[in-house]
Amino acid sequence: MAERDYIGFATLAEQVHRKSVKRGFEFTMMVCGETGLGKSTLINTLFLTELYGQRTVPPVEERIEKTTRIDKKTLDIEEKGVKLRLTIVDTPGFGDAVNCEDSWRVCTQYIDEQFRQYFTDESGLNRRNIQDNRVHCLLYFVPPYGRSLRQMDIELLRRMHKKVNIILVIGKADTLTPKEVKSLKARILEDIETHGIQIYRLPDCDSDEDEAFKRQDRELKASLPFAVVGSNQVMEVAGRKIRCRQYPWGVVDVENSEYSDVGKLRTMLISTHMQDLKDTTRDIHYENFRAQCISQISQHALRERNKLKHESTASNHELTDAERLLLLQKDEEVLIRRMRDMLAEMQEKLETTTTNDAVVDV
Amino acid sequence: MAERDYIGFATLAEQVHRKSVKRGFEFTMMVCGETGLGKSTLINTLFLTELYGQRTVPPVEERIEKTTRIDKKTLDIEEKGVKLRLTIVDTPGFGDAVNCEDSWRVCTQYIDEQFRQYFTDESGLNRRNIQDNRVHCLLYFVPPYGRSLRQMDIELLRRMHKKVNIILVIGKADTLTPKEVKSLKARILEDIETHGIQIYRLPDCDSDEDEAFKRQDRELKASLPFAVVGSNQVMEVAGRKIRCRQYPWGVVDVENSEYSDVGKLRTMLISTHMQDLKDTTRDIHYENFRAQCISQISQHALRERNKLKHESTASNHELTDAERLLLLQKDEEVLIRRMRDMLAEMQEKLETTTTNDAVVDV
Numbered sequence: 001m002a003e004r005d006y007i008g009f010a011t012l013a014e015q016v017h018r019k020s021v022k023r024g025f026e027f028t029m030m031v032c033g034e035t036g037l038g039k040s041t042l043i044n045t046l047f048l049t050e051l052y053g054q055r056t057v058p059p060v061e062e063r064i065e066k067t068t069r070i071d072k073k074t075l076d077i078e079e080k081g082v083k084l085r086l087t088i089v090d091t092p093g094f095g096d097a098v099n100c101e102d103s104w105r106v107c108t109q110y111i112d113e114q115f116r117q118y119f120t121d122e123s124g125l126n127r128r129n130i131q132d133n134r135v136h137c138l139l140y141f142v143p144p145y146g147r148s149l150r151q152m153d154i155e156l157l158r159r160m161h162k163k164v165n166i167i168l169v170i171g172k173a174d175t176l177t178p179k180e181v182k183s184l185k186a187r188i189l190e191d192i193e194t195h196g197i198q199i200y201r202l203p204d205c206d207s208d209e210d211e212a213f214k215r216q217d218r219e220l221k222a223s224l225p226f227a228v229v230g231s232n233q234v235m236e237v238a239g240r241k242i243r244c245r246q247y248p249w250g251v252v253d254v255e256n257s258e259y260s261d262v263g264k265l266r267t268m269l270i271s272t273h274m275q276d277l278k279d280t281t282r283d284i285h286y287e288n289f290r291a292q293c294i295s296q297i298s299q300h301a302l303r304e305r306n307k308l309k310h311e312s313t314a315s316n317h318e319l320t321d322a323e324r325l326l327l328l329q330k331d332e333e334v335l336i337r338r339m340r341d342m343l344a345e346m347q348e349k350l351e352t353t354t355t356n357d358a359v360v361d362v
Numbered sequence: 363m364a365e366r367d368y369i370g371f372a373t374l375a376e377q378v379h380r381k382s383v384k385r386g387f388e389f390t391m392m393v394c395g396e397t398g399l400g401k402s403t404l405i406n407t408l409f410l411t412e413l414y415g416q417r418t419v420p421p422v423e424e425r426i427e428k429t430t431r432i433d434k435k436t437l438d439i440e441e442k443g444v445k446l447r448l449t450i451v452d453t454p455g456f457g458d459a460v461n462c463e464d465s466w467r468v469c470t471q472y473i474d475e476q477f478r479q480y481f482t483d484e485s486g487l488n489r490r491n492i493q494d495n496r497v498h499c500l501l502y503f504v505p506p507y508g509r510s511l512r513q514m515d516i517e518l519l520r521r522m523h524k525k526v527n528i529i530l531v532i533g534k535a536d537t538l539t540p541k542e543v544k545s546l547k548a549r550i551l552e553d554i555e556t557h558g559i560q561i562y563r564l565p566d567c568d569s570d571e572d573e574a575f576k577r578q579d580r581e582l583k584a585s586l587p588f589a590v591v592g593s594n595q596v597m598e599v600a601g602r603k604i605r606c607r608q609y610p611w612g613v614v615d616v617e618n619s620e621y622s623d624v625g626k627l628r629t630m631l632i633s634t635h636m637q638d639l640k641d642t643t644r645d646i647h648y649e650n651f652r653a654q655c656i657s658q659i660s661q662h663a664l665r666e667r668n669k670l671k672h673e674s675t676a677s678n679h680e681l682t683d684a685e686r687l688l689l690l691q692k693d694e695e696v697l698i699r700r701m702r703d704m705l706a707e708m709q710e711k712l713e714t715t716t717t718n719d720a721v722v723d724v
Contacts, residue, residue, distance in 0.1 A: 007410055008633035010442035012387045015637035017379045022568070025374045048369055080372035125653050128645070206384070271370035275377035283490070291487050 024083035027274055028133060030164065031088060032107060032156070033141025034095035037171030041230035042139075043088055045243055045254055046266050049075060050232070052090075068093040068106040089135060100152045104159055111135050111163050115289040134286060136277045137200065137269070138164045141171040142225065148187035157197045163285055165200035165277050168192075168225035169265065174245060174252045178259060181227045188225055199224075202268070203276060220268050226261035229254045386445035389636055390495060392526065393450060394469060394518070395503025396457035399533030403592035404501075405450055407605055407616055408628050411437060412594070414452075430455040430468040451497060462514045466521055473497050473525050477651040498643045499562065499631070500526045503533040504587065510549035519559045525647055527562035527639050530554075530587035531627065536607060536614045540621060543589045550587055561586075564630070565638060582630050588623035591616045 031039050040052035052073075071090040076083070089110065094103045114133045121130045138160060142153060149157075160166060168188065173181055192199060205217040231243040231254045245252040254262045269277075393401050402414035414435075433452040438445070451472065456465045476495045483492045500522060504515060511519070522528060530550065535543055554561060567579040593605040593616050607614040616624045631639075 006441055007408075007439070008441075008628060009387070009439070009446045009636065010444045011633045012444055012446065012636060013379050013383045015634070016382045017375050019637060019641070020378045021375045025371070046369075077369070077371070079368055079370075082372045082374055084371045084374065125656055127649060266370060271373045272377070274371065274374060275381060279381070287489060294487055 021082055024085065025274075026085045026087070026132065027278065028087040028089065028135050029269075030107065030111070030135045030138045031090050031141070032094050032138060033171060034143070035092070037141040037143055038228075038230045039090065039139075039141055039171070041232055042169070042171070042228055042262070044232055045230040045262060046269070047075065047077070047086065049077075068096075068103040070106065070110050087133070095152065100155070104156050107156070108159050108163065111160070112289070115163075115286055116293070118286065119290055119293055134281055135164050136281045138166050140166055140168050142168055142188060144170050144172050144175050144184070144227075148184065149191040154191065154195050154197070157192075157199075158195065161198045162288060165280055165285070166198075167200055167265075167269070169261075170225060170227040172229065173227035173260065174229045176227070181259075185225060185227065200277065200280070202273060216267070216272070220264055220272075223261050223264050226265040228262050228265060229260045230262070383444055386447065387636075388447045388449070388494065389640065390449040390451065390497050391631075392469065392473070392497045392500045393452050393503070394456050394500060395533060396505070397454070399503040399505055400590075400592045401452065401501075401503055401533070403594055404531070404533070404590055404624070406594055407592040407624060408631070409437065409439070409448065411439075430458075430465040432468065432472050449495070457514065462517070466518050469518070470521050470525065473522070474651070477525075477648055478655070480648065481652055481655055496643055496648060497526050498636075498639045500528050502528055502530050504530055504550060506532050506534050506537050506546070506589075510546065511553045516553065516557050516559065519554075519561075520557065523560045524650060527642055527647070528560075529562050529627075529631070531623075532587055532589040534591065535589035535622065536591045538589070543621075547587060547589065562639065562642070564635060578629070578634070582626055582634075585623050585626050588627045590624050590627060591622045592624070
């Protein structure tokens with residue numbers, strides 16, 4: 001045995017813990033799905049808030065002309081000393097117009113715009129107070145009344161799945177019997193598989209996790225996509241306050257895991273995988289975007305250079321990533337040198353002809 | 363009261379905690395000070411290891427010619443499930459040569475080189491597996507026998523203090539009486555103040571920390587610079603194994619906080635401030651380096667542009683950071699456009715003279 005029991009660096013994780021609590025957390029979630037699927041109510045239910053109050057939904061004729069808007073709401077909440085700044089990016093009007101392209105473009109553009117802003121900021125000189133508005137997940141609402149995903153769902157998901165962590169939910173699932181929920185989930189998963197759509201995949205559970213965590217993880221994975229019921233109505237049942245929906249044939253407790261996945265969705269989104277959603281956004285989606293940006297910049301520079309080159313012999317061959325990067329870094333330098341040479345050459349030619357001119361004049 | 367007690371995001375810090383433990387930690391420390399001040403022994407003592415075994419120190423005539431080398435050792439240690447990859451950057455030969463400039467250059471260059479490598483890597487396309495070799499702190503050994511800092515200490519510290527977190531230690535403090543330690547510490551602090559040297563400053567303690575933590579923090583701050591005694595000899599005293607030095611007049615227990623700051627140094631370096639040293643390196647020192655790099659690149663581009671400009675009227679005025687950044691981003695674009703214009707102009711001129719030429723020929 002050593003002379004002391006410990007060096008003391010086991011506190012490192014606590015140092016990180018302490019710092020992260022002090023800083024507070026931020027999370028940004030986008031919500032998509034057509035009007036009437038209970039998006040706002042679900043957000044209220046998930047975060048036990050009244051972020052979205054009573055609204056008067058405009059009549060169809062007013063909505064039909066409207067384009068999809070981005071509606072951003074920020075909520076500062078604190079729990080057990082932990083601060084969370086939650087941003088919900090709602091997309092009212094999504095899917096209401098006749099042409100869906102508009103809705104899709106608004107959503108993808110918004111996500112790209114946040115990435116681009118972050119790319120500019122993190123490439124800038126002062127990086128102390130970067131406002132990070134990157135979207136960490138997209139809660140996409142599938143209607144409960146369809147057979148599975150519709151063509152428009154598939155098209156949108158295809159446009160989004162490389163940009164953001166997609167979490168699918170079946171909205172207003174209290175219109176479905178347990179059997180119907182089961183088969184709808186199965187068909188949706190099948191469609192996703194068939195069309196090669198990558199929804200957010202919960203990471204594999206480490207073998208050294210405890211049994212309770214592993215079981216929870218299995219249950220979460222088995223429940224995808226989550227069938228949810230939201231409610232703004234709170235009532236007391238058997239001395240316990242619950243969010244529920246009251247039908248003549250019975251009361252739907254939105255937290256009852258026998259028929260509603262609201263609890264599981266909340267667990268995954270908030271208690272167990274929020275940090276992973278952020279990490280995946282940063283390490284995968286943002287890095288993809290950034291690589292595309294850099295690649296575009298370098299290709300642009302390459303084209304410019306080729307335009308300026310008079311030698312038509314050098315073929316514009318495909319470049320590897322490494323070459324492209326090298327080009328990006330060296331391009332300005334190379335460009336300047338090359339243009340200097342050209343200028344010198346032309347200057348010389350110019351002087352020669354001018355001299356000839358002068359000789360003739362004499 | 364809400365219908366549920368909690369939303370569940372208080373686990374966010376635990377999610378971060380869990381992830382950071384899974385990833386493991388890395389820490390890089392540089393050690394500087396002339397031969398014979400007990401650098402290696404102190405490292406062994408701090409990390410309860412035998413990283414540096416018995417060495418035969420070469421005689422003076424061999425050492426006098428030698429230049430300062432960089433000697434990097436990596437140690438993978440685990441404690442209570444937390445993994446730490448510790449890198450010690452030793453600088454054998456430091457201060458042994460007649461001309462100290464060499465020692466200083468080796469150290470500052472090493473630190474800059476790690477920053478530059480990181481800058482290149484984080485500007486690159488693939489950032490998945492960046493090896494971060496940035497130096498998180500410099501343990502600088504002051505000899506116990508001087509009156510205070512020597513001119514060469516001051517010169518080196520001045521060259522380093524904007525690049526790295528400096529922690530000063532008085533080596534072999536067992537040659538000093540408590541009174542001597544106290545006055546040497548006071549004079550060193552005075553010198554630092556006088557010469558405007560910024561050593562690593564422990565951050566202010568939050569008011570909501572518990573009393574024990576606050577007391578420890580006060581004690582650490584009051585003990586700077588740390589007077590240390592190291593030892594490779596382990597002996598059992600009163601049933602307890604201690605690292606000590608045995609003199610005819612008594613036994614020096616290196617962990618005894620009454621006369622050795624080894625315990626405090628270990629506490630600060632490892633248990634309480636390791637993460638802050640890393641954060642300060644990343645947020646302050648590296649960001650400074652990066653800003654300088656970008657500024658140099660943009661100034662270089664600006665000079666190139668000015669060289670190419672024939673208009674001598676536009677004065678090369680001082681630019682603000684924002685302008686410089688804008689320039690950096692826009693420079694290539696502007697440059698290309700400007701040169702195209704110039705080329706077109708010259709081409710035109712060339713053609714005109716050639717035509718004139720032709721006319722004369724006829």
